Amino acid sequence: MCGIVGLHLKKRSWDGRLGELLTPMLTALTLRGPDSAGIALYADDGPDGPLKYSLRAVTDLDWSGLASRLEAGLGEPVTVSRQVGRFATLMSRARAEEFLYRLHADASGVVMVGHGHAIEVFKDVGSPEEIVGRYGIGQAEGYQGIGHTRLATESAVTTEHSHPFTPAADLGLVHNGSFSNYASLRRRLQDAGVTFDTDNDSEVAARFVADRLRRGDDLGDALRMVLKEFDGFYTLLVSTAEQFAVVRDAFACKPLVVAETPDYVAVASEYHALATLPGVESATVFEPQPEELHVWSR
Amino acid sequence: MVTLSCRSTSTREINETLRQLPPGSEVVITDPMGTHNLAVGLMQPIIITIDGNAGYYIGGLCDGPSITVKGSVGWGVAENLMSGTVRVEGNASEAAAASAHGGRVFVNGDASSRAGISLKGGTLVVGGDVGHMSGFMAQAGTLLVGGDAGEALGDSLYEAVIYVGGKVRCLGADTRVKDLNDADVLGVKELVAASGFDGIDPQNVTKVASAKTLYNFDALKNQSY
Numbered sequence: 001m002c003g004i005v006g007l008h009l010k011k012r013s014w015d016g017r018l019g020e021l022l023t024p025m026l027t028a029l030t031l032r033g034p035d036s037a038g039i040a041l042y043a044d045d046g047p048d049g050p051l052k053y054s055l056r057a058v059t060d061l062d063w064s065g066l067a068s069r070l071e072a073g074l075g076e077p078v079t080v081s082r083q084v085g086r087f088a089t090l091m092s093r094a095r096a097e098e099f100l101y102r103l104h105a106d107a108s109g110v111v112m113v114g115h116g117h118a119i120e121v122f123k124d125v126g127s128p129e130e131i132v133g134r135y136g137i138g139q140a141e142g143y144q145g146i147g148h149t150r151l152a153t154e155s156a157v158t159t160e161h162s163h164p165f166t167p168a169a170d171l172g173l174v175h176n177g178s179f180s181n182y183a184s185l186r187r188r189l190q191d192a193g194v195t196f197d198t199d200n201d202s203e204v205a206a207r208f209v210a211d212r213l214r215r216g217d218d219l220g221d222a223l224r225m226v227l228k229e230f231d232g233f234y235t236l237l238v239s240t241a242e243q244f245a246v247v248r249d250a251f252a253c254k255p256l257v258v259a260e261t262p263d264y265v266a267v268a269s270e271y272h273a274l275a276t277l278p279g280v281e282s283a284t285v286f287e288p289q290p291e292e293l294h295v296w297s298r
Numbered sequence: 299m300v301t302l303s304c305r306s307t308s309t310r311e312i313n314e315t316l317r318q319l320p321p322g323s324e325v326v327i328t329d330p331m332g333t334h335n336l337a338v339g340l341m342q343p344i345i346i347t348i349d350g351n352a353g354y355y356i357g358g359l360c361d362g363p364s365i366t367v368k369g370s371v372g373w374g375v376a377e378n379l380m381s382g383t384v385r386v387e388g389n390a391s392e393a394a395a396a397s398a399h400g401g402r403v404f405v406n407g408d409a410s411s412r413a414g415i416s417l418k419g420g421t422l423v424v425g426g427d428v429g430h431m432s433g434f435m436a437q438a439g440t441l442l443v444g445g446d447a448g449e450a451l452g453d454s455l456y457e458a459v460i461y462v463g464g465k466v467r468c469l470g471a472d473t474r475v476k477d478l479n480d481a482d483v484l485g486v487k488e489l490v491a492a493s494g495f496d497g498i499d500p501q502n503v504t505k506v507a508s509a510k511t512l513y514n515f516d517a518l519k520n521q522s523y
Contacts (some may be wrong), residue, residue, distance in 0.1 A: 252411050252430070255373065255391070271372055272332030272353055285370070287391060287410055289448075290430055 002163075002176040003029025003149040003258070005273055006237045008265040012143070019140030021277060023132045025266070026147040028273035030126040030128050032150025032176075036162035037131045038123025040114060040172035042241060043142035047117050050091040051169075053099065054121040055257075056159065058109040066090075066108055073102045082120070084135055087113075093217070096169065111160070116170030118241040123162045131170050131280055146239050148174035155200045165206035170241040172210060175202035176269055177234035177254040185229060196252070205230060208257045209238060219243045220295045227291055235288075238269060245295040252290035259283040265296050300325040304333045306336055312336060316472045319344050321362075332372065337365050343382065354391075357384040360401070376403040379420050392429070395422040398439065404493045411448070414441040417458045425495040431470070431507075433460045442489050444498045452506045456513060460506040472512040476505045 005025040009015060018041065026039065045052075063080045067090055071078040083089075086277040092099055096115065103110060114121030122135040128149045132138060148163035155161050164172040179185075182201040185208060190196070194207050205226060212222035219240055226236065227247060235254040238245050246256060246267055251265075259266045259274045261283045268274050271285070288294055300323065302312050312327060316337060319325060323344045327336055334353035339341075343362040351369035361380035369445050370388030379398040386394075389407035396412070398420025405413075405422070411429035414422045417436035424441075430448035433441050436458030446464035453470025461482070468477070478501070486500035 252392070266422075270332065270334075270353065271370075272334070272349060275331040275351070290411065 001032050001151045002174075003032030003269045003273070003284060004147070004174045004176050004235065004237050004267070005269070006144075006146040006174075006239065006246075006265075006267045008144045008239075009263065010265070011263055012044075014263055016141050018142040018145055019137045022140075022145045022147060023175065024276045025196060025268055026132060026137075026149060027128045028276070029269055030180035032269055034127055034152045035152055035157045036123070036125045036150045036159070037128040038121065038162045038164050038174075039132070039135075039137055039145060039147040040119050040121045040164045040166060040239065041137075041140050041142045042118040042144040042239065043120065043140075045117060047241075049117055050093045050269065051096055051099065051104075051115060051117060052081070052120055053090045053092070053115045053288075054113040054119070054166075055088050055103075056091060056111045056113050057088075060086065061108060061135045061287075063088045063090075065173050066106065066110065069106055070102050072098070073105075074098060087122065087124075087135070089259045101138065105233050114164070114172070116166075116241065118170060119166065119170045120146075121166065121172070123148075124159055124205045124291065125157060125162065144239060144244055146172050146174050146237050146244075154178050155198065157297070158198075160198050161200045163202060165200075165203050167203070168210040168213060171206070171210055171213065171238070172240075173202065173206040173238045175205060175234055175236050175265060176256075177232060177249070179230050179232035179234065181229075181231040201232075205236065206233070213240070219245050220293060221296075223247045223293050227293070235269070243295055243297050245249045245293065246288055246291055247293045248288050248297060250290050256288055257285060258288065258294065259285045301328060302326070303328045304331055305329045305337075307331055309335050313338060313340075315347070316340055316344065316346065330367075330369070334372065337363065351388065356386075357382075357403075360384075370407070375405075376401070376420075379403065389426070390424075394424070395420055398422065401418065402492065404495075406495075408445070412460070413443075414439075414460075417441065421489065423489050423493040423495065425493065425497070426463070430467075433458060434470070436460075440489070441486065442486060442493075442498070442503070444495045452508075454512060455506070455508040456510065461502050462506065466504055469506065472509045473506050474509040476507050478505050516519040 067078040074094040078092040163174045179201040182204040328351040339359045339521040346365045348367045354372040357365045358377040365384045366451040377396045378383040382402045383403040390405045390409040394409040394413045397416045402421045405424045408426035413428040413432040416435045417439040419438040425444045427445035433452040437456040441460045443462045450470035452473035
C-alpha cells in the first residue's frame, strides 16, 4: 500500500497556497505509507530562469563551500536557495550537463534528487508529518505538486527508494501498486543504455516514461505505452513542467479520486485527503476508470 | 436523537457509542469528511444517518441497523453485511456490498468496479451504473442494476442472480443471459418498490446467471446445500 496526492492549480492567484493545501493532503495518507514520503513542487521561474538542483549529501556538508567550488569551475554563479541539513537546492544558469559533470567530479558525496527549471524535490525516510515539517513544505509556493507516502513492498526503505522518481528534468512520478514485469522492462531499458539508481519497480516506470519523452512522445502517449507494456497493479500520477496526468491499470485495484474545480485539479488515493480543500464540496469528483488516462495541461 | 461529529470524536469512540445505543435509537454522524469504518460491527436495529461523504467499509459487518449516507462512500460499503439496510444517496466506490450475507444495500448513484463481489446472500440494488467485474464470484443473493454494467459482469458466478436494466458491456467467464420468469419479475418489482428506483422496468431487465460450466456439485445433486 502507498498513498499518492497531487494538486494542479489553474489560477496564478492560488500559487501562494500550494504548500499550505498540499501538506494536509499528504499527511492524511500517513496510514497508507508511514515509512517514507516525498514531494515534488513546481514553481514558475519560467524556462529562461536558472536550473534548480535538488541535492542530498550522504554526510554533513558545507553547501556554500560546494557552491563556491562549482562556481569557480563553471565560471557561472551558483547559489544555495534552500538548505535543510543534508538537503539543499542549488541554482545555476550553467548547462545541466556541465553542472552535473562538475558536481560528480567534486566527489563530495552528493546525490541529485531532481532537477529542472520548475521542479524542487524533497524526499526522505520517516513519517509524512516529520518530512513536511522538516522541509517547510507548508510555506512553499508554486503551481503544481505531487506527493507520495510509502509503505515499501518491493524494495528497501531508503531515501533513494522513496518517491517521487525524477529521472529527467522537471519530470516527477509517484506510484501506488506493484509492477510484475519490471525486471524484464528494466533489462530492456538497460540494453538501450538507460541507467538506474535503485532496484525499485517504480523507478522502472519513471525511466520508461522519461525514455519515451526523450524520444518525442508527449506525456499522454508515454502513459499509453505504460498501459501497453507494464503488467501489475498501478495507479500513477506523473507531472512535467507543463502537464499533470493520472492513469490506472486494467484491474483498477489501486484507488484514485479526482476532484476538479475551476481553480484546481486535486487527486488522492482516498477522498478524505481531498476533504480539506476549499470548494471541494462543489467540485466534480470522480474515479478514473480502468485503463483510463487523464491529462491536464497548463 | 444522538449527534456525533467526526471533527471532535474519533472513529473508535463513535463506534463504541453506537454499540451501546438501545434498539430504535436514532443517531446522526456529522462532518464525516471521508472517514473510514464508520458504523461497523453493530448488532442492534438502530437508525443512523451519516451527513456527508464517507470513506471505506461504511456499515461493514453490521447485523441489524438501518444506515443512510447523505453523500458518497469509498470502497467496501456494507462489506459482509449480515442484516439491516445501508442506503448511499451518492455514489459508491469499489466492492460495494462485498461478501454481504444478508440485508439490503441501496446505492442511488453509481457503484464502481467489483460491486457485489462474492455476494453470499445479501441484496445490492444500484440505481445507476456498475463498474467492471461486478458480481465476481457471487455465491448467493441478488444484484439489481438500474443503469449499465461494465466489463466481465458476473465473472465466475455461482448461485447469485444479476438483473440489469441498461446495457451489459460484456459478460464474464461462465455466465449467460437467461429468460425472465414470473418469479424474477416479482422479485425485481419488490426491489424497485423498496429502493424507489422507479426507472427500472421489472419486465424489461436482463437476467444474468451462472452458465455452470466451471463449477458443479454433482455429488450433491438433488440435495440442498
